[in-house]
Amino acid sequence: MLRARRELSAVSARLREQAERPVSGGESALIGMLGDRLVSVLRSHNTPSTLYYVRADGETYVVKVEFGRAPTLRDEIRWYRNAAQRGLPRRLFITGHSGPGLSFLLLKRFGDGSTVDDLALAGESTGQLGRHVARAMDSDTELFHRTQCHVGQDHVHRLTERRLALRRSQAGKFPYLRTLMDVDVVTINGIGLPGASRCLNRVFGDPRLVSYLTPDRVGMTFGDLHCGNILVREGFTEVVDPRGGPLLPITYDYGKLIQSVEGGYGAVMAGRYVLRRTDGTAYEFVPEVVPGYSSVAVLLAASCDELRYLQSLYYAALHFTAMLPHHASAQEETTALYLCGVSLFDKLFTQLA
Template sequence: MLRSRRELHVLAQQLMEQTRRLEPGAKHSLTGMLGDRLLSELHSHNTPSTLYYVLADGETYVVKVEFGHAQTLRDEIQWYRDAVRRNLATNLFITGHAGPTLSFLLLKCFGDGSTVDDLALAGASAGELGRHISRAVDRDMELFHRTQRHVSPSHIHRLTKRRLSQRRRQASAFAYLRALMDADVITINGEELAGASRCLHRITENPRLVSHLTPDRIGVTFGDLHCGNIIVDGTSTEVVDPRGGPLLPITYDYGKLVQSIEGGYGAVMAGRYVLRRRCRTEYEFATENVPGYADLGVLLAARCDERRYLQSLYQAALHFVAMLPHHASAEEETTALYLCGVSLFDKLFARLL
């Protein structure tokens, strides 16, 4: 395909050359190399990646770049390579490479980048949202079923504890975040709720709860199937930003959907929330009501039995806690994400009882 598209082939070769450059100023060198092909670039405070939209052979492509060691992008590149090796669907992937100072992923551009979250916040119906989410879930389940294998729940529990321990260490570098994580009780809109660390301790110290909330199968999944990564173009649907690394339980991705549909993640990331701090552990907080999402609980329930749903709800609460260090430079946003996680833990325990 690359050789049949001359400009795309040249672009891929030039990007490969950039990954071998060791001198400082790699970013300036990259933008200079892209030249007139560069249409726009997109940065985000919560990810090390930069997206460059480029024109080649009359079509738009996305170059996703990270500078330095770039472990996140390295894992994503490996996910795509593994998918190709297994003959799994990779409709967007062109090529990618990880270098010492720069790693890149070259992808087809799909639509205008609108996501299911964008549609939901614009007032799309539950039916329209559900069709896109169902397509994404069907593809994710296909990946999982073709690659799944049995493991002991203790293995998954150890991975979960290791992940949370690492993120807690990262969070401790921020005084406000450390105080939130250490709080035994958080008051939201006048209601006292158990803090996230207290909830986690309550689960991890109870073997019965650990057993009930921990799955025993892992496989290949997209690994980050929240509604901001499900992109749409008319009636077509694609998923971006797969998470490389270890094989995962399917409830990890179901948890990402719960995080979006029931947890308010998309509204927080779009700045569509109200947050007022009354004291160190007392807040008024609400995310924008998204009518289309309010009716999608039925879709999730249809995909899950009660235990799988509880496992997904637990994963969603964990996702909120685990992501906090990556957002920590934006204190209000991070606090809002933490409060979303606390609310989901409260919902989990209400269903467990």
């Protein structure tokens, strides 16, 4: 055990040295520094972070790295530190540091990386999926209740407006995405639905609807509680990739769960869907139906009263809209996510009617 701590301390010290170099040398220098401790590297096109799996005396750890400014990872480091300062369990967190060259998080590895989405797409039973989702919700809800405060609906709505304005600006760098965002009507499987911008204008232009859908309490949450961030191992559950931005309403995270179990997010991210553009802004789009999620969606809805569920459904639709620029390099995937969002907006307005 002492040897393992020494090796881990050595890895952490070298990472800090690398982080503090204004010119870090990039990934090649990092890989050279990790040497034979490096086990594997995991990258994703929709996140700026790269995961490096390293060994320290027989144990595997995860080093999450972003080079340069690294705003996303800096926020995540801040989240873990805030949690520790509030006396919350450290869970997977070991240490983290942000410097001019790079930012890194050193985390314990939890199982083999299987997620609730992985289990669902593999045909896991509803009961098992429901237990993992319920544990994640309980953990997030406890965190929220321990830190919540009243801020007023105007404050929460301004957070939403700023987030979407930033994403619209980012979307403008991709002509196809800018066109998709601005389209008035999109046809999905022969049914014409209002486009995302039209849906947003409908909500934002109606003060009563904004008031109804916007909560007035915020607190500390995981901030990205979709089923791809809920890790499982032999009956145990852990949530990863917390967001360290502003305090948020709990319906923000419940919306992330609805995004997964009702919105088709996991199926799209796994490439399990059929998408064909038939004419202009008309598409045939069929995400794979995940049988286990149908009952989990019922359980999720039952855990909320009607207002909280509708607010969560609203956030789920917003999440699909806001995430599009992060996926924009993969045009088909981004289009599929956009169509998921439009479908959720349609579900929201149908239930509000």
